[in-house]
Amino acid sequence: MTLEFIPSRVFYEPGALDYPLGKTLVESFRQMGMPVTPTTSHNRITGIPGDTAEIAYREAKRTLVIGVRRSKEFQTCKPSAHYQLPLVTSCPGMCEYCYLATTLGRKPYVRIYVNLDEILGIASNLIQDRLPEITQFEGAATSDPIPVEHYTGALKQVVEFFGREANGRFRFVTKYTDVESLLGAKHEGHTRFRFSLNCAEVVKKYEHGTPSPEKRIIAAGKVLKAEYPLGFIIAPIFRFEGWQEAYRQLMERSAEELAKRAPSGWSSEQLTLEFISHRFTAKAKATILEVFPNSSLPMEEDERKFKYGQFGYGKYVYQPDEMKEMKEFFKEQAQTYFPLAQVEYFI
Secondary structure, three states: OOOOOOOOEEEEOHHHHHOHHHHHHHHHHHHOOOOEEEOOOOOOOOOOOOOOHHHHHHHHOOEEEEEOOOOOOOOEEOOOEEEEOOOEEEOOOEEOOOHHHOOOOOOOOEEEEOOHHHHHHHHHHHHHHOOOOOEEEEOOOOEOOHHHHHHHOHHHHHHHHHHOOOOEEEEEEEOOOOOHHHHOOOOOOOEEEEEEEOOHHHHHHHEEOOOOHHHHHHHHHHHHHOOOOEEEEEEEEOOOOOHHHHHHHHHHHHHHHHHHHOOOOOOHHHOEEEEEEOOEOHHHHHHHHHHOOOOOOOOOHHHOEEEEOOOOOEEEEOOHHHHHHHHHHHHHHHHHHOOOOEEEEEO
16 A cells, blocks of 8 residues: 555645746646645635545545745744744644644645745744854654655755754654655755654554554664664553553664664764653544544543643643653663663653
């Protein structure tokens, strides 16, 4: 089964035609025989079919919107970076637990922005404003940019932009494995290429339309061989019968592949690890159960601890004793399989 993103329908803002990428994309999709429709705004799309929330969600995931990002402001992205770099919104994957259910709602269609030079111009100004400090940008805060890269080539352009920026750094994360076009990019070590990993049980049950853990690990090995700084995000971590062994195997297999692919002189000291336990908001739960009415996600509020997040809304996390056990377990796994890696956080 191919996981290549081929949209069922395309919308575009007329202003996108003023940019070479926008014009090329619209013409290409028309030549492919897809329905291509103008829209007044990439923020308000009508015409996505679906009589039920479940169907509308699935159709939204097959919808591509070509737009122009007009805001001159970049949102902050603490603690991982100073700013978000807005390249894409949403992704074609259908992960039941997706935290974007809180912000993107029931129709999380995929948006790409074609005014890339303007976006990078803003990034350049932000870098200049913070000199002589290094400024970090996150490219996947509200998206997975890899599935649309074979259409846009934007990610490679961004990687090479940061390769030329002495005081700029870029990072992004993906679940997808179509990385070949990025392997020869002139990154100069300024882009950290991270993969979101989970054990096979979780991927099969909840991460619909995404590559297997094995394929992600192999792709990570290719990226490491291309001498990118590499990172793994193990997320979201679930507790289930046999969870320790399932995650131990994931860590072991990852270490094995990296050892096989590592360039000369590489050390796990250059690897970053991020561990994120499963959590959910009341709003996300409501949306999830609308679009995945048969979901078996563990979302019983009385089994969790309620906690206020940094953005002002509350979320349900595992109980303190469960979190303590998980944190100790993953600390032990990191020390066993990647003893020199930088563990950025466990939350």
